[in-house]
Amino acid sequence: MNLRDSDSDPDSETDITFLLEGTYPFVRGGVSGWVHDLIIGMPELTFSLVYLGAEKKPDEKLRYELPPNVHHLYCHYLMDLGPSATPKACAGDDAYFSKSAQLHEWFRSPQGELDETLFNSVVLQSGRKKGACTADFFYSEAAWSQITESYSDACPEIPFLSYFWAVRNTHGPLLKLAEIAQSLPPSRIFHSVSTGYAGLLGAMLQRRTRRPLVLTEHGIYTKERKIDLQSMFLQDRQGRFDEASESGMEHHEQLWLRLFEGIARLAYAAADPIISLYEPNRQRQICDGADPARTRIIPNGVDVERYAPLRVLRPQQIPKVLGLIGRIVPIKDVKTFIRTIHALTAYMPDAEGWLIGPEEENPEYVIECKELVYSLQLENNIKFMGFQRIEDVLPRLGLLALTSISEAFPLVIGESYASGLPVLTTDVGACRMLVEGSDEADRALGSGGSVLPISDPEAMARAAYALLSNPVRWTAAQQAGIQRVERYYRQAQTVASYREIYKAVGRK
Amino acid sequence: MILASLYGILSIGLEITSVCLLGNIHPSLDHIYNFLCLHFIACLTAALTIPSVLPANYRGAHVTSFLFIFSVAFFIPLLGMLGLVFGLIPALWKQQQSEPLTDWLLSPERRLPTQTKNRTRETVSPGQLTGILQHAREGNKRLQALITTLSLETQHALPLLRIALKDTDDNVRLLAFSLLKRKENELSEAIRESMSHLNTDSANERFLHHKALATNIWELAHLETASGPALILCDRARTHAEAGLQLQQSDADLQFLLGRILLKGMNYDGARAAFRRANECGIDSRKVMPFLAEIAFHEQRFSDVGSYLEAMQFADGHLPLNHLAAYWNQGKHEPA
Numbered sequence: 001m002n003l004r005d006s007d008s009d010p011d012s013e014t015d016i017t018f019l020l021e022g023t024y025p026f027v028r029g030g031v032s033g034w035v036h037d038l039i040i041g042m043p044e045l046t047f048s049l050v051y052l053g054a055e056k057k058p059d060e061k062l063r064y065e066l067p068p069n070v071h072h073l074y075c076h077y078l079m080d081l082g083p084s085a086t087p088k089a090c091a092g093d094d095a096y097f098s099k100s101a102q103l104h105e106w107f108r109s110p111q112g113e114l115d116e117t118l119f120n121s122v123v124l125q126s127g128r129k130k131g132a133c134t135a136d137f138f139y140s141e142a143a144w145s146q147i148t149e150s151y152s153d154a155c156p157e158i159p160f161l162s163y164f165w166a167v168r169n170t171h172g173p174l175l176k177l178a179e180i181a182q183s184l185p186p187s188r189i190f191h192s193v194s195t196g197y198a199g200l201l202g203a204m205l206q207r208r209t210r211r212p213l214v215l216t217e218h219g220i221y222t223k224e225r226k227i228d229l230q231s232m233f234l235q236d237r238q239g240r241f242d243e244a245s246e247s248g249m250e251h252h253e254q255l256w257l258r259l260f261e262g263i264a265r266l267a268y269a270a271a272d273p274i275i276s277l278y279e280p281n282r283q284r285q286i287c288d289g290a291d292p293a294r295t296r297i298i299p300n301g302v303d304v305e306r307y308a309p310l311r312v313l314r315p316q317q318i319p320k321v322l323g324l325i326g327r328i329v330p331i332k333d334v335k336t337f338i339r340t341i342h343a344l345t346a347y348m349p350d351a352e353g354w355l356i357g358p359e360e361e362n363p364e365y366v367i368e369c370k371e372l373v374y375s376l377q378l379e380n381n382i383k384f385m386g387f388q389r390i391e392d393v394l395p396r397l398g399l400l401a402l403t404s405i406s407e408a409f410p411l412v413i414g415e416s417y418a419s420g421l422p423v424l425t426t427d428v429g430a431c432r433m434l435v436e437g438s439d440e441a442d443r444a445l446g447s448g449g450s451v452l453p454i455s456d457p458e459a460m461a462r463a464a465y466a467l468l469s470n471p472v473r474w475t476a477a478q479q480a481g482i483q484r485v486e487r488y489y490r491q492a493q494t495v496a497s498y499r500e501i502y503k504a505v506g507r508k
Numbered sequence: 509m510i511l512a513s514l515y516g517i518l519s520i521g522l523e524i525t526s527v528c529l530l531g532n533i534h535p536s537l538d539h540i541y542n543f544l545c546l547h548f549i550a551c552l553t554a555a556l557t558i559p560s561v562l563p564a565n566y567r568g569a570h571v572t573s574f575l576f577i578f579s580v581a582f583f584i585p586l587l588g589m590l591g592l593v594f595g596l597i598p599a600l601w602k603q604q605q606s607e608p609l610t611d612w613l614l615s616p617e618r619r620l621p622t623q624t625k626n627r628t629r630e631t632v633s634p635g636q637l638t639g640i641l642q643h644a645r646e647g648n649k650r651l652q653a654l655i656t657t658l659s660l661e662t663q664h665a666l667p668l669l670r671i672a673l674k675d676t677d678d679n680v681r682l683l684a685f686s687l688l689k690r691k692e693n694e695l696s697e698a699i700r701e702s703m704s705h706l707n708t709d710s711a712n713e714r715f716l717h718h719k720a721l722a723t724n725i726w727e728l729a730h731l732e733t734a735s736g737p738a739l740i741l742c743d744r745a746r747t748h749a750e751a752g753l754q755l756q757q758s759d760a761d762l763q764f765l766l767g768r769i770l771l772k773g774m775n776y777d778g779a780r781a782a783f784r785r786a787n788e789c790g791i792d793s794r795k796v797m798p799f800l801a802e803i804a805f806h807e808q809r810f811s812d813v814g815s816y817l818e819a820m821q822f823a824d825g826h827l828p829l830n831h832l833a834a835y836w837n838q839g840k841h842e843p844a
Contacts, residue, residue, distance in 0.1 A: 223678060231686035234658060330689060331682075339734040346736070368696065375744075376737055405685045406678050428678070454681065455673050457734040 014071055015045040016502065017187035019205075021052045021198035025064045025073070028358050028387065029327060030411045031193060031218050032064065034300060039067050041495035045502070048072040048187060050180075052197050054079045059360075076180050078173035078197060092140025096121070101146060107262040110289070113269050116207070123266070124204050125178045134175045138168075155251035166252040170259045177201050181208055188506055189214060192267065196221040196260065199267030206270040212505040215271035216298075219408045220284050225260045229253065265289040273501060277409035278430040299430075300409045301494030302485055306391075307418035311482075313395035314420060318474055322424070322464055323354045323397040325390065325412045326404075329362045333426075334369050336403040336457050342376045343461035348468065353382045353401075356393050394419040398468050404428055405454055413448075414489045417481030422474060423449035424463055434484070442488060448481030515557040516593060522550035523581075523589045551581040554589055563600050634664045641668060647677035654683055662691065666730060688731060695728045711755050718752030719762050721745075726769060742772050760789035767799060776803045794820045801836075810836070 018024070018039075024032035039047050047070045053060075056077050066073065103122045106114055120126045137143050151163050177197060181204035191214040192202035199215060206213040233253040249257070268274055268290040275298050276282045282295050322344070324337045334355060341353035359366045366384075373382045385393070390412075400416040400423040407429035414434070416423050425431040432451045437443030450463040467474045526546035529539045555578035559567055566573070580588040637660075640653040654672050657665040665687075672684035702717045702724070722745045729741035749766040753759065767782035780803055783796045801816035814836035 226679070227682040227686060230683055231690065234655065234687070330685075333685075336733065339732075339737055342736050343734055372737075376740060406682055428681075453674055455685075455733050 013186045014048040015188050017048040017050060017190050019050050019190060019192040019198040019202050021194055021196050025062050026060055028063045036064050037491060038498060039070060042499060043069055046071050051075045053077050078176050087139050090140045092136045092142030094142050097142045097146050107258050110265055124207055137171060137175060158250055158252060163252040166255045170255050173197060181205055189502055194221045195264035195267040200263040203266045203270035213271045214501060215267060216275040218277060220281060222260050222264045222288060226257060229256050298494060298497045299489060300411050301491035302414035302418050302489050303491045304418045304486055307415055310391060310395045311420035318468055318471060319396055319398040320348055320351045320468055321354060321398045322401040323356055323393060324401050326357045327361050328355060328357055328359045328366050330365055331405055333403045333405050335372055336455050337401055338372050338382060339457035340460040341381055342378060343458050344464050345381055347465045354385055356385045356388050358387045394421055397421055399424055399464055407431060414485050417448055417485040420478050420482060422467060422477035422481055424460055425451055426454045427451050445483045446476060446480035448484055449477050512557050512560045515553055519550045519553035522546050523586055526550060527586045547585060551578050554581050558592060561597060566600055637668050641671045647680060650675060650680045654680055692731050695724050698724050715752050715755040718748045722749035722752060722765055742769050745769050758789050760786050760791045763789055764791050771799060776807055779803055
């Protein structure tokens, strides 16, 4: 589906094309908010958006009002491989599949960068008719030979059907991406907000158009996919005596891992610069194949002027309310938040916990959380508020509580600081740096709250009680947070950094 | 066989005779009628006789054979019968003469496993995995140790997953989280399933569902990270255990489970009584002794702790928890 702004010329070149996988403008969250703020912060530039989803959902709708400098929105769905044509027997292009075998070998044991001609012919499918590769892959004898040979060599002990469908499902989206890359209009700069399919599309576009690719990673896509795949494929092996592979997964399941690792390397090879939000993530990018000379760090920034007026709206007495602002999904470990409130009510019976965030991403998990609230008899203490305007809730909270199992650089901490709210957070991602400071000068400002171990509701409850019951300590944390965000994490700094990057790469 | 042959000859004779009746250039109605009668009898005789002279594996389908032979003989006068007798029967018999059995061939070794594997790698114990998770410097080693917990029973895996949950490496931490969550989801699903069937009319089924609920909720309590919610779950488990025991008092496993639940809730008298009942209902006393020892410890009856532990001795003299038993049986242990 392509939505185009009817007033603008579809062939006119935009300044920046964002490549977005499963995020802005159809999904709310930190990354989406970041993209939105960046576009608004640079009204002098024109933007196009390329949204990559799995399948079109019936209830899919824009979650953000697109700024006026967004001229195009292209939506593509990678699991939608188009109407299935009647299968026709064909021999297939042996030369193409021979090169494809070389590409697969590179994926298995990558040595240096991928040869450019191999990339162009196999990944980009240059010089081939549109749809030819898809037809070849699905129906040709050459493709069948390659699949059966790989199966016999690598994993003959597993069911062929499992291997076949793993191959089909991993390759289908890649063929679709090649078609998308051929069809997109020109842009001065491409900017991908993750590796994965968006990053690979960026690499394809960079090769095809010779226009620069900027890559910003908020989390680490490969790591997140690895966790998803492991939790899906790892099976209990009690009483089994076969030797599991080191990863705990079968060969055809590892195909997925190798795919994402491989396309991340392709994205890193094509992108310059490669941006992360904080140092450990930059190190992770280098481990995964990024050239250290191309990497840099640009932390997230907060619109302090937007949130500062909320400070005067705070009540005199500290509200005994902990707020978790974020999607209600397992990675936010909302159940630990609920257990924290349960433990806190032992010291503060009127304490409340507000869950402020969209609930549509994982409805089963929302039900589990509500059942936990019910079983702990916390119906009067915990409120599921759904999505709210953050300005409406921040002044009514006593503490922001982040119980996530994993985070990168949560913007919500900066937003809370700017509004005068201390935070409690688990020791993940950049959270400790945000609460306690990154360097000596930053640490001298003091602590903006408390950092707690993961999945320890009793520790978090004690820390919450210590702050809520001690106005002097709470105020000190509030002031430290305000000073930290005003000095180091202003949105203007982030926008200015990206403006400079766009100028520099646009000149090349 | 001789009889069948005679009948066969008879049917052929009748068939030839019937056809001869049509030999006249202008056969009369009587001729045609006689032909049909004789032809019918010949076909009937053949259809009844021929199957008995076929090779053994063709004799099974009586009705089908009869209909086939009768149809061929009846609708193809003379030639059909001759074809069946002199064509079909010899052909089927010839097929039965199999080629001489070949000698056994020594086939090459097949790729399928034909022997058990030699396990050159020793089984890793929970203790070793604990050490790796707590002290190994490389995140990959800790991740590997975590994957190895999939081979362990839940009771051994759980403490290791809790250690991994606090790991500094995202990969390890997230995997531990998803493995714990998976266990929790499986238990929650089983609990929901049992709850939905609790209103059954059958007392035995209700007992089984209560027992399953007590067991699963008890396991879920072990997954809990906070003591408050864990105690709430223990209380729910106790309710279901007691409900189950009201329906079937002599279930030793459920009595034993109730004892453990009550012990966790610090109801020592109740726990002791439940463990005693479990023993009476058939639970090996050596399984019950460690818990009675624990109760004695909590009640500060330290002199009884050693005797309970010593009573766990096996027939061969092997004493589980022998270090613990030795400590408690050496000298007096008085409350502080």
